[in-house]
Each structure stands twice: as C-alpha cells, then as structure tokens.
Amino acid sequence: xxxxxxxxxxxxxxxxxxxxxxxxxxxxxxxxxxxxxxxxxxxxxxxxxxxxxxxxxxxxxxxxxxxxxxxxxxxxxxxxxxxxxxxxxxxxxxxxxxxxxxxxxxxxxxxxxxxxxxxxxxxxxxxxxxxxxxxxxxxxxxxxxxxxxxxxxxxxxxxxxxxxxxxxxxxxxxxxxxxxxxxxxxxxxxxxxxxxxxxxxxxxxxxxxxxxxxxxxxxxxxxxxxxxxxxxxxxxxxxxxxxxxxxxxxxxxxxxxxxxxxxxxxxxxxxxxxxxxxxxxxxxxxxxxxxxxxxxxxxxxxxxxxxxxxxxxxxxxxxxxxxxxxxxxxxxxxxxxxxxxxxxxxxxxxxxxxxxxxxxxxxxxxxxxxxxxxxxxxxxxxxxxxxxxxxxxxxxxxxxxxxxxxxxxxxxxxxxxxxxxxxxxxxxxxxxxxxxxxxxxxxxxxxxxxxxxxxxx
Amino acid sequence: xxxxxxxxxxxxxxxxxxxxxxxxxxxxxxxxxxxxxxxxxxxxxxxxxxxxxxxxxxxxxxxxxxxxxxxxxxxxxxxxxxxxxxxxxxxxxxxxxxxxxxxxxxxxxxxxxxxxxxxxxxxxxxxxxxxxxxxxxxxxxxxxxxxxxxxxxxxxxxxxxxxxxxxxxxxxxxxxxxxxxxxxxxxxxxxxxxxxxxxxxxxxxxxxxxxxxxxxxxxxxxxxxxxxxxxxxxxxxxxxxxxxxxxxxxxxxxxxxxxxxxxxxxxxxxxxxxxxxxxxxxxxxxxxxxxxxxxxxxxxxxxxxxxxxxxxxxxxxxxxxxxxxxxxxxxxxxxxxxxxxxxxxxxxxxxxxxxxxxxxxxxxxxxxxxxxxxxxxxxxxxxxxxxxxxxxxxxxxxxxxxxxxxxxxxxxxxxxxxxxxxxxxxxxxxxxxxxxxxxxxxxxxxxxxxxxxxxxxxxxxxxx
Numbered sequence: 001x002x003x004x005x006x007x008x009x010x011x012x013x014x015x016x017x018x019x020x021x022x023x024x025x026x027x028x029x030x031x032x033x034x035x036x037x038x039x040x041x042x043x044x045x046x047x048x049x050x051x052x053x054x055x056x057x058x059x060x061x062x063x064x065x066x067x068x069x070x071x072x073x074x075x076x077x078x079x080x081x082x083x084x085x086x087x088x089x090x091x092x093x094x095x096x097x098x099x100x101x102x103x104x105x106x107x108x109x110x111x112x113x114x115x116x117x118x119x120x121x122x123x124x125x126x127x128x129x130x131x132x133x134x135x136x137x138x139x140x141x142x143x144x145x146x147x148x149x150x151x152x153x154x155x156x157x158x159x160x161x162x163x164x165x166x167x168x169x170x171x172x173x174x175x176x177x178x179x180x181x182x183x184x185x186x187x188x189x190x191x192x193x194x195x196x197x198x199x200x201x202x203x204x205x206x207x208x209x210x211x212x213x214x215x216x217x218x219x220x221x222x223x224x225x226x227x228x229x230x231x232x233x234x235x236x237x238x239x240x241x242x243x244x245x246x247x248x249x250x251x252x253x254x255x256x257x258x259x260x261x262x263x264x265x266x267x268x269x270x271x272x273x274x275x276x277x278x279x280x281x282x283x284x285x286x287x288x289x290x291x292x293x294x295x296x297x298x299x300x301x302x303x304x305x306x307x308x309x310x311x312x313x314x315x316x317x318x319x320x321x322x323x324x325x326x327x328x329x330x331x332x333x334x335x336x337x338x339x340x341x342x343x344x345x346x347x348x349x350x351x352x353x354x355x356x357x358x359x360x361x362x363x364x365x366x367x368x369x370x371x372x373x374x375x376x377x378x379x380x381x382x383x384x385x386x387x388x389x390x391x392x393x394x395x396x397x398x399x400x401x402x403x404x405x406x407x408x409x410x411x412x413x414x415x416x417x418x419x420x421x422x423x424x425x426x427x428x429x430x431x432x433x434x435x436x437x438x439x440x441x442x443x444x445x446x447x448x449x450x451x452x453x454x455x456x457x
Numbered sequence: 458x459x460x461x462x463x464x465x466x467x468x469x470x471x472x473x474x475x476x477x478x479x480x481x482x483x484x485x486x487x488x489x490x491x492x493x494x495x496x497x498x499x500x501x502x503x504x505x506x507x508x509x510x511x512x513x514x515x516x517x518x519x520x521x522x523x524x525x526x527x528x529x530x531x532x533x534x535x536x537x538x539x540x541x542x543x544x545x546x547x548x549x550x551x552x553x554x555x556x557x558x559x560x561x562x563x564x565x566x567x568x569x570x571x572x573x574x575x576x577x578x579x580x581x582x583x584x585x586x587x588x589x590x591x592x593x594x595x596x597x598x599x600x601x602x603x604x605x606x607x608x609x610x611x612x613x614x615x616x617x618x619x620x621x622x623x624x625x626x627x628x629x630x631x632x633x634x635x636x637x638x639x640x641x642x643x644x645x646x647x648x649x650x651x652x653x654x655x656x657x658x659x660x661x662x663x664x665x666x667x668x669x670x671x672x673x674x675x676x677x678x679x680x681x682x683x684x685x686x687x688x689x690x691x692x693x694x695x696x697x698x699x700x701x702x703x704x705x706x707x708x709x710x711x712x713x714x715x716x717x718x719x720x721x722x723x724x725x726x727x728x729x730x731x732x733x734x735x736x737x738x739x740x741x742x743x744x745x746x747x748x749x750x751x752x753x754x755x756x757x758x759x760x761x762x763x764x765x766x767x768x769x770x771x772x773x774x775x776x777x778x779x780x781x782x783x784x785x786x787x788x789x790x791x792x793x794x795x796x797x798x799x800x801x802x803x804x805x806x807x808x809x810x811x812x813x814x815x816x817x818x819x820x821x822x823x824x825x826x827x828x829x830x831x832x833x834x835x836x837x838x839x840x841x842x843x844x845x846x847x848x849x850x851x852x853x854x855x856x857x858x859x860x861x862x863x864x865x866x867x868x869x870x871x872x873x874x875x876x877x878x879x880x881x882x883x884x885x886x887x888x889x890x891x892x893x894x895x896x897x898x899x900x901x902x903x904x905x906x907x908x909x910x911x912x913x914x915x916x917x918x919x920x921x
Contacts, residue, residue, distance in 0.1 A: 177798050195889050198887045
C-alpha cells in the first residue's frame, strides 16, 4: 500500500491560490480515477479536482473556505502499489497529518450536513467568438460555475418560557438576580420555568449554556436573539474581496445626471416593432453600450485598467463591457467582448446570451473576466440615483437608474418626458472631475439624440 | 492639619453611611466616615431605637395601669407610677450602647471616623470642621448620606412648648396635655405612647384621616385603639399657631371653626426633609429631584464618583432602605456589578396595634393594571392572638389573579412587626399564594394568619 498526495493543480491564468469550496469526498471514502474530489474556486469560476488514481481518502488538507496555494497538498489517498510519497516525506509529515485528519474529519462532517445546492454540472467548452484574451485550459480540470449556498450553521434551539407582559420585572430570587447581574445577564432575556415564570438558578444555568435564547418581551411579540453564522465562502467571498479592494483602494468620484430618454424610447419601440423574428428584442443596454463605445472613442482614458501597483494605466483599444448581473448567488459580471465590433443587434444578442449563462451558472471564466469598463443596472428597482462601485481595476462604471415620466419645462409649457438618471463613478486618481463630467455629458447627449449613436465620424 | 487622602469618603454615619463604611471596610477599601454627632444617625440617636424604647416603656406602663383595674386575667396590682427620668436613662443607655457598638464595628473594619461637619470644596475634596481645626479630605469616591431632619412649620417654630420628635424622646416628665400636629406614623407612634403614659393627647391632621398613606382597613384597628386610649383626633384640621399666651394650639377644625387646644407640649410631626443644606451642595451642583438628590439605580448622582444614599435621596425614608443602598454602593465601588433590584421595602408603623406593609396594597396593585385576588385573615380567628388578648387586626395578601404571584402583604395587629420578615421574604423570592399556603407555619403563632390569608385567597381557609 502506498500513499498518493494530490496537490492543488494550477487552475490557469497564472492563479497562485484557490479557495476550497467544497469537498466531494470524506475521509475513508473509496474513490475511483476521475471521480470529483473537491471544488475549488479561483477568480470567479469554480474548478473541480478529479482524482487521478483509484484509492481511499485518508487525509483532507483544508476546510471549506480555506485558501490554498497552488502546489499545496490537499488530499492524501491510500493507493495499492507505490504511492508518490517517499518514506522520509511521510515521517516528516506524520504528526502534522494526524492533527489535520482530525480537523478535516470534522470539516468533512460539516460539509456533509450542508445542503448542496449545486447547479447541474455541465462542463462548458469555451468558444471564444472573438479575439478576447483566453487562457489555456489546464488539462486535468473541468471548469464550471457552481451555484453554492453558503454554509449556514444550524440555528440554535429556542425554548419559549411563559409570557411576561411588557415592562414587567422578571421574577427571580435575590441570589439569582445577583448572579445574573455579576454575569452581566439581563434577566429580562432569560425565560423562567418556575411557578409564575420565576427564573431559577437552573434557568440561569440553561441560559449560560446557550440552550435557551428566547426572550419574552410581552405583547405576544418575541425578541429573536438567535444568531445564524453564515460562512462567507465561494462567490460571496470573491464579491466581498472585490468590493473591499474597490472601495478601499479607489477614491471614487460619482456623477449623477438626468437624461431625457423619450427619443431613444421611441426609436427602441419602432425597432422592436419592425424587427425580424430572428433578431433579439432590444433593451436599453445595447444602446448604452454603443453610446459607451462612442464616448470612449473620444476619451480612451476611461476604457482602461489601472494597475496601481505598477503605476501603469492600460488603455484598451477594444471596448470590453462588463455587465453587472444578479444571479441567485450574488453578483457576477459577464463581459461583452469587443462591443466596438458589434452592432446594436449584436450587442443585444450577446447580452441575452451572457445573462442566461450567468444565471444558469454556465458562463466560462473567459466570459466572466477581461472587462475594461462596466455597466450596472438595477432595472425597475433602479432608484433615483446610485453610487456605483468601480469594478477594480477598471477606472469607470456607469449605472442606469429607473426611468419615469416626469413633467419637464420646454420653455413654454410642461411636457411629459421619459426621464432617467445615470450615475457614473470614476477612479479619481486617474480621472479628473472635468473628464468625468465631459464623459457623462457625452453619454447624455448620445442617449438624448440616439441618431448620434449610429453616426460615424 | 495634614490632608487625608482616601479611596472612599462617607458623609454621615447614619444607618446608610455606617453600613456603607462597614461593608467597604470588609472589602478592603480605604474608607473615612464623617459624622458631626454620634454614630448611628437619626435612627439610632433620635429615631427608630429611642422611640421604640419609649413605646415599649409606655406599653408596659399601660399594662400595669390595666392590671390595676378589673381585668380578664384576674391580676390585681396597685396603681403604677412612672419616673420618666429613669426611663430616659434606660433609653439613653441603650442608645449609647449602640453608639459604641457602631463605633466599634467601624473601627473593627478599619474605617477611620472623623468627627465634625463636612463641607464640599469640590467634587473630590471635603473640608471638615473638627473640634481641633479644619481637616481636608480628598477622596476618589464620596457617598452623601446626610439624612433628613424634621420639618418645621413657620407658624410653629421649634422651641419652648413646640417640639419635634427629637425632643419628644427626651422629655423629663410626661406632659399632661400633648397636642400632636400631623397624624402620620411618627406623630401617632409618639402620641399613642404618651397617651399610654398618661398624657391627654389630641392629634391634629389636615387630611381626612390619620395615617393617610395607609388604606382604611389597616387604619381602622389603630383609630379604634386610639379611641380606647382617649386620644382625640381632629381630621381635616389646620394648625394655625400658638395662642397669644403660648399655652394652647390654635386650630381651624374640620368644619372651619377655630378651636383652642390647651397643651403643655405641642409635637410637630408633619414630615421630614432631606438635609441638603450646610454641607456644600452648591459647590458640586448635583441634579435634584424635588428636594432630594437625584440618583439612578446604582445610587449615582449626576457627578461622577459621587453617590447618595438614604433619606437625602427620597422616599421611603427608612433606615433599612438606606442600609441596603449603603451596602450596594460599597460593593459597586469595589467594582462589583450591582443595581437596585429590590422587590419591596417593607415598612412598619409602630402604633398600637402595629401596621406592616410590604409590596402593593390592593388599590396600588389595581392602579398598576393587575387583576388581583386578595383576602385577609382576621387575628380574631388566630389562637395565639386570642391568648394574648389582642384579637384586633388581620393579615392580608394581594396576588395576581392569573398566576397567583404575591404582589403585596399587609398586616395590622399587636406585634405584627415581626411578621415583616416573612412578608418581605415571600415577595423577594417571588412566592405564589400556593407557596405560602403550602409552607408549614408554627402553631400557635400569629404567623399562621399569613398562611391562612393565602389559603383564604385561594378559597380554602381552614380556620374560618
């Protein structure tokens, strides 16, 4: 019998580390070659680690949520015949491994208890339609976007005591009161099981044990003091990290402008009515995308990535527009590559395709990265104004708010116009307020006179 | 004099102050206590203790008088006489024994006592006028326990025939005619005592009834007994001042007529006021609540590090409240977590018969929105009361109708003051009617009336 160590493989795109999202096996499980052992998450895609050999799991090297660096051992298998571990390696790692086995066993149990809410695992082959930068696939991993539910610790048991009317003093003997006081416990939070709801020392013990956490505040309403711990893992952790980076590193400047959308809406209505059936229905987004293409043509500084560590702004010729999309698990940003090379219908088709892929979890890593500027829209929930958070390391993001018919003064009378605000944020380190304002005005004028979107030159 | 630095300084060695000091000493806190008079405060020197001594003497004398006449017990005795001077010596003996007892306890616990009148210089510094000069004391924490004093009526200033409770406890002879202005518990306790000692007593009360803080049922046995003792009670009456000769009290009676009540002594007991003057309150400018110093549930005043306890902080002005506060404050200063969480402060009125109240009366409970069950057990049906020839009075329980939690217990009767302990204990422990009903009460004692009152409230009293 030998021991076979599986190390975290290089999952591509020069990724140095990945998060263990879920173990598919537990210690003691017998696995066969190609069976999926674990799911790990890199930038925004989840990668499955298959077993290269037959064997039995004897050690798991991380708990879900742990970040492991590429090349770190993550699983040990007991295999028939020679393993890939030398005797000296074993001796050195023996004691450490034992500790970890115990830890991993616990973790594995927790994982087993978790609800698995994975979407169907459909390997997606990346068909890059364009010349977008695509990374090479690692031979022994399959890529998918998983939809996983964060681990929710089981809510603690609650026991309700007899009712205590609002504002009523808790009933307890002086020694119980003193003990509670010294422990910093508010007796109003402690259910009493004694006669007339009297709180006994046992009730206090139970409260300290945490086995009862319900409070009675009367009026039939109960204070809910439960705390549910939700481990921030997977996509949610990625989102959290990205947002922290954006907000802590980028000094945002946000500009809100109102746009008269009446003309564009008329045009959009006409186009949708007269379009042939094989063409997608047009939403506002393709128009906005084309406007962005136009606007950044004049201001290429906005279609850029700021590598602040190297002190370099990479201005891109191609306009790769990130489209912030809500999925059941959180925010993902599929990217419409080379929007400058797509007409309005092409943009619309790509938006539809990527939105579906993101929602069903079938978007590829390539489709979820590589943007140079981002659009965010909350649709009908869009509010009056928002303060969009820049999709780091980009330098600009444009948000569309809710459209509404408002009375506008045309010089002689009020007329009903379809008004919509746009909220755009810029990285103030590299974009000056003036340039930001010029950009927003350009977008505004394009949207208000949609013919301009289609004019060349 | 060299400045004293201490952790805790207590101003006033009454029951609140000295208990605070003893507890602080036990806890190892460097403590200084300042007192201008003798340790023990009003309670020990001119309040609770001496008045109970006088009341006891009066009771014994009255019994002797009773036995000199026809009596059920068949005792014959010759007409008794009382040498009040001797009585006072005995009473003073008790007081001084307790004075030295308190002083000894303070010393035993390492508390330094400074004799003199304290005055704040600022929130951390107090200057004491001692017999040997000014002593400045700096303290980290200061507890104000200055107590209270009898209220003086402007038209009946103390002096001459007009006396306060303090003087009433040190009269060399029994006044033939005693007028009592104010029919609260202090006036009635002393008025009844002097009536038993032979004074002709008239009580003048502005309210509709004496003991206005108690309900009718509790007062009735007392007013009946006062009548037996020949005490005249003028209710709805206003004292107006002394007659021109100074030998009578002018009173506007309940029907608006001016009457003259001849009196050798006029005892004014219209209440007590907090002592908030003369010790430099103006230097520290604490928040007040009416005449009292405002405190929170930890006896903290509006100034950090300054606490106030006892009568100076408000009603009820009772020694045992001050003691509990003093104990709590000492523990707070050592860093313990404490707050005022008492369910009840029992109160005893040492009239004849005595009245005990703990918790809520039926009316108070209803006023707080409780649906209640309440019943009483008359001492008439209690064997021990009968055997002591004191059958008047009762024990009454007030409980919540829904869960039978006891909200209040009251009693009136001879010697019922000793029942106050079990009343307070039941309330503090959160007893239900069933708990009291199921507790064996020793027979034959008056305490059985408590168990029976609980049983009766539950609907199945055994002895009635």
